[in-house]
Amino acid sequence: MADDGRMDSSAAPPPHSPDASGTTGSAGDGPSRTAPSYGPGRPPRTGRPSTTHPTAERSAERTAEHSGKYTTERTAASRAGAALTVPPAPAEVACRTHRLATGVWAHLQLAGDFWGFSNAGIVADGGEALLVDTYFTLAQTRRLRAAVESAAPGAQVRTVVNTHLNGDHCFGNQLFPGAECVTSAANLRAAAHELAPAPFRALQQQPPPGALGRYLLRHFGHFDFSGIEQVPPSRTFDGSLPLRVGAVHVELMEVGPAHTAGDVAVHVPEAGVVFCGDVFFHGTHPVVWAGPLRNWASACDRLLDTGARTFIPGHGPPADRADLAAVRDYLWYVHERAAERAAAGTPPEAAARELYTELTGPQSPYVDWELPERIGTAVAAVYRDLGTGAQGSADGPGPGTAETSGVPEAPGELLDVVTMMADLAEWGAGSGER
Numbered sequence: 001m002a003d004d005g006r007m008d009s010s011a012a013p014p015p016h017s018p019d020a021s022g023t024t025g026s027a028g029d030g031p032s033r034t035a036p037s038y039g040p041g042r043p044p045r046t047g048r049p050s051t052t053h054p055t056a057e058r059s060a061e062r063t064a065e066h067s068g069k070y071t072t073e074r075t076a077a078s079r080a081g082a083a084l085t086v087p088p089a090p091a092e093v094a095c096r097t098h099r100l101a102t103g104v105w106a107h108l109q110l111a112g113d114f115w116g117f118s119n120a121g122i123v124a125d126g127g128e129a130l131l132v133d134t135y136f137t138l139a140q141t142r143r144l145r146a147a148v149e150s151a152a153p154g155a156q157v158r159t160v161v162n163t164h165l166n167g168d169h170c171f172g173n174q175l176f177p178g179a180e181c182v183t184s185a186a187n188l189r190a191a192a193h194e195l196a197p198a199p200f201r202a203l204q205q206q207p208p209p210g211a212l213g214r215y216l217l218r219h220f221g222h223f224d225f226s227g228i229e230q231v232p233p234s235r236t237f238d239g240s241l242p243l244r245v246g247a248v249h250v251e252l253m254e255v256g257p258a259h260t261a262g263d264v265a266v267h268v269p270e271a272g273v274v275f276c277g278d279v280f281f282h283g284t285h286p287v288v289w290a291g292p293l294r295n296w297a298s299a300c301d302r303l304l305d306t307g308a309r310t311f312i313p314g315h316g317p318p319a320d321r322a323d324l325a326a327v328r329d330y331l332w333y334v335h336e337r338a339a340e341r342a343a344a345g346t347p348p349e350a351a352a353r354e355l356y357t358e359l360t361g362p363q364s365p366y367v368d369w370e371l372p373e374r375i376g377t378a379v380a381a382v383y384r385d386l387g388t389g390a391q392g393s394a395d396g397p398g399p400g401t402a403e404t405s406g407v408p409e410a411p412g413e414l415l416d417v418v419t420m421m422a423d424l425a426e427w428g429a430g431s432g433e434r
């Protein structure tokens with residue numbers, strides 16, 4: 001990183017991220033309803049291509065202590081038959097360890113606009129280490145484990161913090177059997193909403209039809225989910241939890257509900273660093289499984305209030321205060337614009353389409369953010385928050401609050417959200433089937 005603690009955001013490849021928890025219980029089952037109709041008038045996409053892009057080439061990091069590229073795993077779906085074509089995965093993933101301060105590193109996986117490649121944090125002192133998150137597959141997590149060994153030789157990983165329980169942040173827990181695994185109590189209470197490895201494997205073999213299946217295969221078809229034995233957190237907390245790693249003070253902060261029900265951030269005050277988990281997507285539109293967006297925006301303010309200068313997103317390159325503030329402003333903006341449409345009785349699919357057009361337009365400050373179809377998840381969260389219901393009716397669930405997570409209770413509703421996102425992606429890319 002640069003001397004002032006700012007991290008090379010000029011090289012910032014947009015992230016991507018996975019969190020397929022939103023498909024809870026749905027993978028392989030097929031969509032629960034017909035695809036929404038967006039009607040005529042698909043807007044032109046002016047800002048960005050819809051296909052993969054060469055993130056890896058932008059990944060050279062002059063301050064990297066440990067770096068490498070690896071070829072992604074192309075597995076089950078590609079073996080399942082000609083009918084199941086796995087779209088191109090990132091051919092290479094830029095994987096590097098980024099020193100932030102003495103004894104503090106970010107481990108980054110940068111793979112363009114793909115889900116499933118998250119970041120981790122390492123804090124080491126006095127022969128012990130704390131890890132912020134593990135990864136989606138065992139292969140990814142083994143690379144992370146090797147990076148820990150390289151950065152802090154001989155240090156024992158005594159603590160693994162799961163910022164939330166989406167698989168891309170915890171499926172690798174088993175590779176640290178001697179560690180105490182910590183998350184918020186709210187995360188653990190909501191664990192039933194999370195998608196386990198088996199449904200991911202199932203969707204690779206038998207994806208749902210239509211845009212939903214294509215979307216899921218594109219982002220999850222190339223991962224190898226074999227051998228994963230889920231290790232749930234063994235320690236939970238509410239509010240905050242101070243920890244020590246050797247002589248280094250670390251503060252766990254519960255800031256959800258936001259991305260999920262109980263998001264946790266990890267503040268290292270002496271280093272001026274916050275590992276944000278998926279409260280911060282840097283360079284992509286955020287995926288909103290829970291919300292409300294108002295609470296998420298407030299969570300960004302809480303992280304800024306730490307005074308930290310460096311923020312490691314759950315996905316994407318390291319960031320500074322202005323980058324995180326931009327996410328906060330985006331969340332407020334989307335909340336207000338979606339709320340206007342909810343009040344006017346606009347169906348959520350139409351509201352998502354309108355916001356997509358606006359936010360990807362040439363005048364938008366977010367034109368370069370990847371994965372704009374996730375706007376659909378944000379709109380759905382606002383409609384839940386306001387009690388408008390996922391279908392835009394007045395008889396939807398009650399209003400969400402900052403105290404009650406907006407996680408959809410019914411699997412069908414969550415599947416609707418993911419389906420809307422997948423349809424929005426194809427509609428936006430101009431390849432939708434209508």
Ligand SMILES: [Zn+2]
Pocket residue numbers: 017018019118166168169278314315
């Ligand atoms: Zn994630």
